[in-house]
Amino acid sequence: MTILLVGGGHAHLKCLLEIRKKPLPNQNILLISPNRYQYYSGMFSGYTEGLYSIDEIRIDLKTMSEKAGVTFIEDKVTEISVTDKTLETKAGTKISFSVVSFDTGSLIEGPSSFKDYLVQIKPNYLFAKKIMEYREVEFPIVVGGGASGVEIALAITAWRKKNGLPTNVSLITSSNLLPSSSTKASKRVTYIAKQKGLSIIEDDSVAKMNECQMITQNGRCLSHSQVLWLTGPSPSGIFKKSSLPCDQTGFLLTERTLQAKGLPFIFGAGDCITLEAFPDLPKNGVYAVRQAELLWRNITSYINGEMYFTFTPQRHYLSLLSTGNKEALLQYGSFTAHNKLAWKLKNKIDTDYIKKFKK
Numbered sequence: 001m002t003i004l005l006v007g008g009g010h011a012h013l014k015c016l017l018e019i020r021k022k023p024l025p026n027q028n029i030l031l032i033s034p035n036r037y038q039y040y041s042g043m044f045s046g047y048t049e050g051l052y053s054i055d056e057i058r059i060d061l062k063t064m065s066e067k068a069g070v071t072f073i074e075d076k077v078t079e080i081s082v083t084d085k086t087l088e089t090k091a092g093t094k095i096s097f098s099v100v101s102f103d104t105g106s107l108i109e110g111p112s113s114f115k116d117y118l119v120q121i122k123p124n125y126l127f128a129k130k131i132m133e134y135r136e137v138e139f140p141i142v143v144g145g146g147a148s149g150v151e152i153a154l155a156i157t158a159w160r161k162k163n164g165l166p167t168n169v170s171l172i173t174s175s176n177l178l179p180s181s182s183t184k185a186s187k188r189v190t191y192i193a194k195q196k197g198l199s200i201i202e203d204d205s206v207a208k209m210n211e212c213q214m215i216t217q218n219g220r221c222l223s224h225s226q227v228l229w230l231t232g233p234s235p236s237g238i239f240k241k242s243s244l245p246c247d248q249t250g251f252l253l254t255e256r257t258l259q260a261k262g263l264p265f266i267f268g269a270g271d272c273i274t275l276e277a278f279p280d281l282p283k284n285g286v287y288a289v290r291q292a293e294l295l296w297r298n299i300t301s302y303i304n305g306e307m308y309f310t311f312t313p314q315r316h317y318l319s320l321l322s323t324g325n326k327e328a329l330l331q332y333g334s335f336t337a338h339n340k341l342a343w344k345l346k347n348k349i350d351t352d353y354i355k356k357f358k359k
């Protein structure tokens with residue numbers, strides 16, 4: 001039997017650990033990812049600010065696979081044939097599978113007319129190099145007021161301050177900051193961001209852009225040196241192209257067992273799936289990690305004909321948003337706190353998490 005793990009996201013990292021701990025006899029397991037390294041987005045803000053080195057934020061998928069007896073293939077899946085149970089890759093290889101699992105994350109799609117002016121940081125392996133260049137440009141502009149936009153804009157601001165560059169970072173958002181959080185957290189982060197020198201343009205969006213200027217819907221004219229577009233996640237397109245069950249936007253539609261709807265030999269986890277039972281579940285690392293706990297157990301249940309486990313998202317989770325200068329905003333339900341202790345906690349959680357995959 002051939003088990004294919006496509007993408008080196010959170011859930012497949014966990015699968016590799018499980019396989020190493022308890023190898024499956026007589027199985028041929030392959031991991032396919034377009035880059036040897038998996039970059040951990042939880043540490044992107046710290047990396048942007050210069051707090052972590054590149055090796056501290058990435059995991060070597062090839063080494064991890066070898067330790068688990070899994071074959072690592074550096075390539076990208078481009079299409080899936082359900083009837084033949086085969087995958088096609090960018091390098092032109094056709095690979096047969098008995099079971100396949102997708103943990104391929106998501107993309108960020110800015111409007112196609114702005115494409116030439118946007119910094120391409122996705123897939124995640126592009127982030128480290130691109131952000132190093134971007135944090136020192138003349139006019140940095142971040143679009144997107146969600147957690148990743150706010151964190152990265154504040155990290156660039158902190159890095160520029162430390163390195164004697166003007167702290168002229170602008171953040172444009174079509175709503176208020178952190179629209180999915182409580183009003184209290186949203187107001188608090190806006191106050192903190194302003195204190196730290198971030199220029200925030202709320203309830204506005206980009207209407208037009210050329211190579212050095214943009215005009216917003218509300219008529220503001222801003223100079224830019226490319227734009228860091230950090231709005232919500234978009235699907236990669238491989239599932240729709242392959243006629244797999246998808247939600248309206250093109251994410252793989254799955255059951256609570258993480259199996260594609262109606263296709264029990266296809267699994268998925270993390271950003272690349274939408275759970276039919278929880279269509280509005282945010283796509284973030286927290287849920288990707290939670291699904292990781294379940295994925296390998298259910299793949300082995302499929303192989304052994306055993307009972308499946310089902311995924312139930314927790315209602316509240318701890319959110320730690322780095323605000324720069326080793327401070328973070330902690331949110332849990334309606335509770336918020338902003339201080340250095342919250343950053344220390346974030347640093348501990350993130351460094352402990354990544355350490356598990358480097359042993």
Ligand SMILES: Cc1cc2nc3c(=O)[nH]c(=O)nc-3n(C[C@H](O)[C@H](O)[C@H](O)COP(=O)(O)OP(=O)(O)OC[C@H]3O[C@@H](n4cnc5c(N)ncnc54)[C@H](O)[C@@H]3O)c2cc1C
Nearest residue numbers: 007008009010041042076077104105148270271284285286
């Ligand atoms: C700048 C930024 C900061 C963020 N910070 C946080 C944070 O602090 N906390 C948080 O919870 N979330 C954060 N997020 C969101 C978080 O990155 C995602 O929700 C999370 O990474 C999803 O994990 P995943 O396991 O689904 O996939 P990913 O971690 O994105 O991994 C997907 C993997 O699949 C590979 N892949 C992609 N396409 C293919 C293909 N066709 N074939 C083979 N392999 C493929 C990729 O190269 C990659 O290795 C941030 C996002 C961004 C953009």
